[in-house]
Every structure is written in structure tokens, then in C-alpha cells.
Amino acid sequence: MLTFEQKKEIIGRFSELTEKSISMKRVNYHFEGSQFEKTIVVEKLHPNGNGFVYVGDLLAYNADDRGLVNIRDFSEQELIAVIEDAIMYLSEVDEPKAEVVIEESWRNASNDQLLLVEEDPYWNVYHAFNLEESFGTKEDAEAYLREEGFKKSK
Structure with a gap:
């Protein structure tokens, strides 16, 4: 399992994310370029290594009913992939798209x-x-x- 500091370092590589401290030494990472009201990509990253990434309704992830996936046990590669996917998801503009089945x-x-x-x-x-x-x-x-x-x- 990656430590809190390792996760912060990996998330910090994403220049489009802004770190914001919240209660109990936790941090959120916001994506100001979001096309939606939702701007938090990484939510409640805790010093114990627990945290969540917003993936909405992406089928590749087993998200909860709020669209969040727990990243506590993610590897570096998994963490990078889920953040990339989350940013892409929040960047999508509501335009007609070709249907993918x-x-x-x-x-x-x-x-x-x-x-x-x-x-x-x-x-x-x-x-x-x-x-x-x-x-x-x-x-x-x-x-x-x-x-x-x-x-x-x-």
C-alpha cells in the first residue's frame, strides 16, 4: 500500500489538480477545468492512506452510489490510471457522441x-x-x- 506522502507525490504530478486542505489533516484535489459542478477528483485523502477518487458512472470501476472508488490499496499505476480517467470523465463536454456498445x-x-x-x-x-x-x-x-x-x- 502506498503511503499518504507517496499518494500526494503521485497526485501532485497532475498539474491540473489543486490541493486543498480539509479537516483532520485530510486533503482534496480539485479539477477546476471540470465541465460539471463536481470539481473534486481526489476526495478526503487521509494520512492513513485512505481516500477516494470520483469516477462517476465509469464502468471500469466499482464505484459507490456517489461515484467514488476507494484508493486505499491502489498501486502507483492504478492510482495514475484512475486519476487520468476521472479527469477525462470530468472534461467531457455534453456533445452528441458516437454510441459505443x-x-x-x-x-x-x-x-x-x-x-x-x-x-x-x-x-x-x-x-x-x-x-x-x-x-x-x-x-x-x-x-x-x-x-x-x-x-x-x-
Whole structure:
């Protein structure tokens, strides 16, 4: 588990975030460029290492009903990815978008989630917004996911 100071250092790499102290030595990190009323990306980062990142309704994360995911046990890479995703989520302008249909959600024993999406002519595997792999057939994509230890979510 990353320490409070390590998490602060990682979050501090995001120049678009502003640190604001709150009660009990906790800190919030705001994204002033948010296209929504919600500006807090990292919420209630506590000296014990606990804290939350706002991911809204992003399917890649198991967020609570307020759109928050707990980052207490996140690795450096996971923390960076979730903050990048949160900033991207809050940066989106309400414009008509091409519809993306998620065909399947796959999870491994650690409850990590990958999404299998058909985007003609390819079958793409995503972790959050990041393209992991691309395949010509669904069968090849499914074989890859099984080899990596993932099973289709129910």
C-alpha cells in the first residue's frame, strides 16, 4: 500500500489538480477545468492512506452510489490510471457522441475488469479508456482474455 506522502507525490504530478486542505489533516484535489459542478477528483485523502477518487458512472470501476472508488490499496499505476480517467470523465463536454456498445465485461480473480467491445471491423479489449489489445475476431479476443486469467462477468 502506498503511503499518504507517496499518494500526494503521485497526485501532485497532475498539474491540473489543486490541493486543498480539509479537516483532520485530510486533503482534496480539485479539477477546476471540470465541465460539471463536481470539481473534486481526489476526495478526503487521509494520512492513513485512505481516500477516494470520483469516477462517476465509469464502468471500469466499482464505484459507490456517489461515484467514488476507494484508493486505499491502489498501486502507483492504478492510482495514475484512475486519476487520468476521472479527469477525462470530468472534461467531457455534453456533445452528441458516437454510441459505443460494450459487448462484454470480463473480470479476473483480483476483480480487475476489462471490457470487450466490437468496433467494426475489430474486437477491442479496454482497461478503462485504455486500449489493451485489438483482435480481428471475437474468438481471438476471448481466447486472449481467458489466457490472461479473465472470465466473462455475469
